Amino acid sequence: MAGPGSPPAVPVWLAEDDLCCIICQGLLAWPVTLPCGHSFCKNCLTNLWDKHKERTRSRWCCPTCREAPEQRPALCKNTLLQDLVDKYSSAVCELENRGPAPASSLNPKSRRRAASPRVVIPRSxxxxxxxxxxxxxxxxxxxxxxxxxxxxxxxxxxxxxxxxxxxxxxxxxxxxxxxxxxxxxxxxxxxxxxxxxxxxxxxxxxxxxxxxxxxxxxMCGALAEVPAAPSAFSCPTPDQNSPTSNRVSRFAQWAISPTFDLRSASLYLQVSEDQRTVTVSPRPLSYSLSCERFFVSQVFCSQALSLGRQYWEVDTNSCSHWAVGVASWEMNRGQILGRTKDSWCLEWKGTGQLAVWSMNKETLLGSDRPGVVGIWLDLDEGKLAFYAVTSEERLMHECEVPGSCPLYPAFWLYGLQVGNSLTIK
Known part of the structure; x- marks a missing residue:
């Protein structure tokens, strides 16, 4: 607690990713920092190193940048990081009306479930x-x-x-x-x-x-009880006998028709009754408040894509600024699609520029706007591809995605232009 003569507190935005160990995907427990500057849980790092049978210098390499010191470095506790983790965990517990408990007392899985997507301290x-x-x-x-x-x-x-x-x-x-x-x-x-x-x-x-x-x-009131994340399952392919369009698609046998997930939709995004159209609302909607809901105008689909091949199409003609792609369910709800390590998207900037965002890197594609975007996800090969759909599908870009965790169709209708909408065909 700051004393009477202390300077005013500096506002800090903390997300779980900022204090996350990439090995266990949870909050840091007994954090240690390597000479290259990357930090991990001590037990996670030592267990990973001990699994390496070779006795070469690379045995002690950093899991993030692969820098390898000459000999095994001493792993001393980073007290500053531990203090930040404990304060973050206490703030999350207070927001969820639970007694404060330091993150170091939780195992990695329970830490990840307990953490809120974002803690804003102290300014609005x-x-x-x-x-x-x-x-x-x-x-x-x-x-x-x-x-x-x-x-x-x-x-x-x-x-x-x-x-x-x-x-x-x-x-x-x-x-x-x-x-x-x-x-x-x-x-x-x-x-x-x-x-x-x-x-x-x-x-x-x-x-x-x-x-x-x-x-x-x-949002600053009380957080409602968080519903459990949807279970991971492969989306079933639709009945191929049902007509979908006059066009014969080469992806027809893998076509799916995912639906928008109300739990993740931003307060300004309205979902249609059939859950296949999302529209920007002129005022915030009376959705329940939870940690699953996006702070920005984004929404997931309900279906987790974890195996095999899937293809779906999105009509973008009624939206002036948009991004469509995939992301993991754990994507931080305060961040933007494509700007994280676990999300990928095709984005139309509304300025005559089309781009792909992958692993927080932008690749410019040109100035031709696709009215309908086809999205091809091959988790067996670890490939994600975007197609411009007219009388046939034209490949615009292909990138790699991990096949180790379920991915969800994800959408961004940025700018909050009232009436803008995206439709899953």
Whole structure:
């Protein structure tokens, strides 16, 4: 507890992944840090090393970066990390109305079940939004000041503004990137474009955080009891005798028709009665609050894909900004699809740019927007592929996925554009 003369607390966003051991996938217990800087549970690391029969230098390599010291390093407890883990575990227990218990007293499996997706200490999302708005206002004032002094300035070449705007908006659930390119070579034209885009960002930030304020107040109340995660099973293929479309697909024998999972849907996403269309709502919906629900406008399907081959299609024609793909059920509910180690997606930015996100890395594909996206998942081969569907399927991109854990169809309707929708065909 801080004393009377202590400085104000610094806001910290902690997710389970930040304090996770990649070996057991749970919170760190008796954390040790290797010379390369990566940390693990002491027992997990020693057990892994002891399984290696070879007596070479690589026996002591780091499971993350594979750096291998000359000899087995001494494993001393990282007291700072242990303190953070204990504080995180206590905060989670208090949020769930349980008595605080240090994470070191729990085994890896119970630690993972007990942890909340995200603990926000101590400021609210709205407060952070207000600071972002103030920051953009300062940028607007600065640009206006520079604009008034243009005759006395020598301006060099500017970077492409669209890259700046997209970088700024990559972590915010908004269609901030307006798609306008800087076409004027004159300093006055470039400055006007920058000012216009900054003012648009400013307005979008105000609008977005005002709409999320009500949802945040509900979230900060009490967390409802978390329902058990759905069991992993392979989705059955539909009856091939039932007509689905006039097009004969080469993937017909593996076609599935997954349905949206209400437990994971964001408060602003409304699911249709047949659970195959998700639409952005103008106001937060009265869903029950749980740790399974996304904070951003994302949703999973109910079906866990754990074996074999599956194929499904998504109609994106009624959505201006979207991402479709797969993710593990353990994906952090405060993070964005494709920006984690356990999610993969095809994303249309709404700015004439199509991209694939895999293992938190972006691959640009071009400017052709697919109206219908076909998703092919081959867990036997560890492959995920995205197809543009018209009269036939055209491969756009293929990437690798692990076959060791179930994956769920995942969707992102970002920007909260009211009425935007995605439909599983």
């Amino acid at each position: 999302l709205t407060a952070v939004g207000e600071e972002l708005v103030e920051l953009v206002e300062q940028l607007v004032d600065t640009v206006r000041s520079l604009q008034s002094h243009l005759p006395t300035l020598e301006l060099g070449p500017d970077p492409d503004l669209s890259t700046l705007v997209e970088d700024f908006s990559s972590g915010v659930d908004l269609p901030l990137a307006s798609g306008k390119q800087v076409t004027s070579s004159a300093p006055e034209g470039k400055m006007s474009n920058i000012l216009r885009d900054l003012e648009e960002i400013q307005e979008k930030l105000r609008e977005n955080f005002m709409r999320k304020e009500a949802a945040e107040e509900q």
